[in-house]
Amino acid sequence: MRRWWASSDVESRVVGLVLALVGMGLGVLAAFAVSDFFMGPPDLAELRRRQVKEGIITADLAADRAAADRAQRPAAEPAPPATAPAPALPDANARRAEARVKVPPRDPSRSVSVADSKPRERPRLAGRWIVTNTVDRATLPDFRGLELGYHLILEQDGARITGEGRKWTENGRRVPGLGRTPIHVVGEVRDDGRLVLDFTELGRRRASRGRFVWTMTDDGQRLAGSFESDAASSSGTSAARRVP
Numbered sequence: 001m002r003r004w005w006a007s008s009d010v011e012s013r014v015v016g017l018v019l020a021l022v023g024m025g026l027g028v029l030a031a032f033a034v035s036d037f038f039m040g041p042p043d044l045a046e047l048r049r050r051q052v053k054e055g056i057i058t059a060d061l062a063a064d065r066a067a068a069d070r071a072q073r074p075a076a077e078p079a080p081p082a083t084a085p086a087p088a089l090p091d092a093n094a095r096r097a098e099a100r101v102k103v104p105p106r107d108p109s110r111s112v113s114v115a116d117s118k119p120r121e122r123p124r125l126a127g128r129w130i131v132t133n134t135v136d137r138a139t140l141p142d143f144r145g146l147e148l149g150y151h152l153i154l155e156q157d158g159a160r161i162t163g164e165g166r167k168w169t170e171n172g173r174r175v176p177g178l179g180r181t182p183i184h185v186v187g188e189v190r191d192d193g194r195l196v197l198d199f200t201e202l203g204r205r206r207a208s209r210g211r212f213v214w215t216m217t218d219d220g221q222r223l224a225g226s227f228e229s230d231a232a233s234s235s236g237t238s239a240a241r242r243v244p
Contacts, residue, residue: 122189123216126156129240130168131212133227136236143232147171150183152240159189161197178204185212195223201231212238 131150135143149169155162163185167175181204187197197212210229217224221242228235 122159123193123195123220124156125154125161125189125195125216128153128243129223130243131165131238131240133238134236135234138232138234140232143234146234152183152185154185160186161188161195162186163197167201187212194225201229203231214238214240 129152131152133148133150135146135148138144138146147170148167149172150165151168152163152165165183165185166180167183168180169175170179181202183199183201185197185199187195189195193215195212195214195216197214199210199212201208201210208229208231210227210231212225212227214223214225216222223238223240225238226236227238
């Protein structure tokens with residue numbers, strides 16, 4: 001009877017010890033489950049270090065498990081190959097401007113010859129001239145129809161023209177000495193061939209000012225055009241001829 005009781009007592013102690021170990025294991029698993037729920041999965045490397053330190057597993061077993069974990073990890077995806085940047089498209093405004101700019105075809109009929117591109121030759125105007133003005137319009141009736149003659153001596157420096165002279169006749173009659181009032185002219189030959197001279201006539205009572213506008217004839221011996229003066233606001237035709 002004592003042997004049976006003694007054997008029963010040993011068996012119960014063994015069973016209790018086994019149950020205690022199983023309870024401890026379940027407690028550890030429950031602790032890990034709670035930590036995973038609240039704190040996320042633990043670091044496997046740190047967990048194995050603790051297991052090795054606590055004697056649960058050996059160092060060789062921890063190294064083998066770490067190698068197995070690395071083998072199970074998916075390989076890193078390769079980086080996509082670098083692609084060349086797409087060529088920049090021309091700006092829309094630049095395309096529209098290029099479309100608008102169109103060079104018209106060259107018209108052969110409009111070509112300028114070398115002879116046409118040369119500047120017009122200036123007439124030679126230096127020398128003595130006799131000028132005749134005929135008054136067509138004036139504010140004073142006595143001036144209308146009046147014909148005035150002048151003797152001029154012109155000097156030329158390129159396109160610039162200057163000159164001195166005197167009034168010489170009135171209606172074809174020679175003016176006496178005191179009536180031969182001096183006249184000064186200054187002006188230029190324009191690109192279109194016209195001779196434009198501004199004049200000042202120093203009369204006995206007052207000075208009058210005006211302008212000659214002439215064009216030379218083909219023979220180079222005559223000038224034809226018009227005049228205007230502030231003397232009675234007169235204007236009319238003007239002509240000149242070269243004299244030796």
